[in-house]
Each structure stands twice: as structure tokens, then as C-alpha cells.
Amino acid sequence: MDKFPIIETKRLILREVTKDDAEDMFTYLSEPDVVKHMGLEPYRTVKDVFGEIEWYESIVREGSGMRWGITLKESGKVIGSCGFLNRSPKHYRAEVGFELSKAYWGKGIAAEALEAVMKFGFRHLELERIEALIEPANLPSQKLVEKTGFMKEGLLRHYEYTCGKFDDLYMYSILKEDI
Template sequence: MFPILDTERLVLRELTEHDAQEVLNCFSNPDVLRHYGQNPLSSLEQVKQIIKNFSKNYDEKRGIKWGIALKGQEGIIGTIGFQEWSTEHKRADISYALFPESWGKGYAQEAVNRVLSFGFQEMDLMRIGAIVFTENEASNKLLIKLSFEKEGILKNYMHQNGVPYDTNIFSLIKVKTS
């Protein structure tokens, strides 16, 4: 059963085909993709297949992707999830994207905090990583604020529109309790 997560203002829920148009709007927006390392999505059929792949990844314990919704409202304001999930090595990488009209309102921090606690408590992760374009000031600041440690820079690690970009690699390690 897909986990639905609540925060004060948000509901993190499974993406469905009903979200396809909003996902397409988000991931075809140059402002959103500027630091995301992905080519723009171009069709509803493409997005519907991606949503099916998210579901398959979750079933196979390789990743999990939530739609971020405002409580009491239809639709989504972004996505968040884990990819590169390894149950054997107890690690995964987090990624998130919000629609521009939802930037600067604290939603990313709220969603990331909830997903981090789910990752450590429910998924039994010991390490959560994040790979972020060095130019993505908002995301770099957010991760540092949430106690992620910058481990280094990956040179020419991601290509956006044929241009190579350096990325910061961050980690958050679960605090062991005795």
C-alpha cells in the first residue's frame, strides 16, 4: 500500500494519471528545469508512462515518488521522492521540484522534512543523499539548513540542454540511538 504522508499544510500522495497534465506543466517549465538535469517533458503519454514507472519502481523497492498537494485543494504543487533506493545498502537519493508559484513559501522544507523522517523511520535508510546543481542556491541552502553535509563536487556530472554542469553531493546520515 502506497504511503500517504501529512504535514501541517501538505499531503504527500501517490501520483496518478489524473496528475499527468500538472506534471507535464511542471516538467516542461524552463524555470523548474533550470537546475533539474532533465530534458523537458513533451506529451501527456510520456508523463503517463513515467507515472506508471514510478509505481513500478515503488513495487520493486527502487524508488518512491509523491505528488505534493496543499491540504484541502485539488491537484499538486510539485513532486518529491527517493530514487537510487538500495534496501541492501540502506540508502537513497532525494529529489524534489515545486511549481514556481509555490516557491519561497516553505513548502519544500516542509515536504523534505517529512520525507526524510519517513526514509529514516519507515524505509530503514541510514544515508540519504542529494545531488544538486552548484548554481541552485535555494536547494543548496535548504539542504544545509536541514543538516545535510556537503561531501564534495561532482565535475560535469549533469547535462542540461547539452551543457555540462557541476553538482554538489550532499548526505544526511541517520543518527544512531542506543
């Protein structure tokens, strides 16, 4: 892909984020409730967000992922992100991740973005399997992926080490044939 793909849904435009979006992104990446299940400490400055944006750019460059900024059509404001990481083209799979500003929780926006990103992955990245790794305490994300058709496969014990502790993660997946 030469150009970063733009995905449009009923209410959203999913697009590449730039440093110009850092202030919008800081709004949600500095919220403890948003980042507590992401293995991150809340960001302290807008400048900290530049590292997140650079990570988004690096995974596209490496071919290991792609992260879209979730923007509202009406304002163009970035209110979250959704996309793929740990992509394995050889095995036709990738992990999906997402976060959304707390002000927009409960409005179906995360589901709308997730479904659009999944469709893109199955159609354009030729994925066969999309995985979601979710902390057991993150019930809203579990409900979201289950509602979107993911199946819980099991618990990965002490799967990640973040913020000075080992985290258990539930493994969820959806296959191309499931949608």
C-alpha cells in the same frame, strides 16, 4: 509495502500520483525554471507527463525508490514531487529529489515536504543516509537542503550527462543521527 504510503503534514498530503494528476504535473514540469536543474527539457504536452508517472511506478516496483506527489490539503492539486531514487537497501541509503511549481516557491512547502519524506525514509525504509545531488548553479536547492540539516561533502565532476552536456553535482548527505 503493499499500499503506497500517504504522508500528511500541516499543509500537505504526499501521495502516489496517477495519470489523473498529469495535467497538474504538466503545469510545473513544463516550466523551464523548474526543470532546468533536473536534467530535463520542459515537457511539451500533458501526454509527456505519463512517462514521468510511469517512472515513479517503476522505481516503486523495482524497490529503487518512491516518489510522492506534493498536494495541497485545501485543493488536492499536485504542485510538485519529492521522494527517493537510487535506493540501496544493502547500504541503507537513498538519494532524495524534489521539485515544486514556481507559483509555490518561497513558501516553505518544499522544506515541509522534504522533512516529511526524510522522516519517512529514516523510520520506515530504515535508511541510515540520505543523499542529495545538486547542480552548483541551483542555489535555492542547496539552501533548502542545508537548512534541513544536510552537509555538503564535495563536488562530483561530470557526474551526469543530461540534455547534451556533462553536469557537475554537489554531494550532500544527512545521516539518521543528524536529525
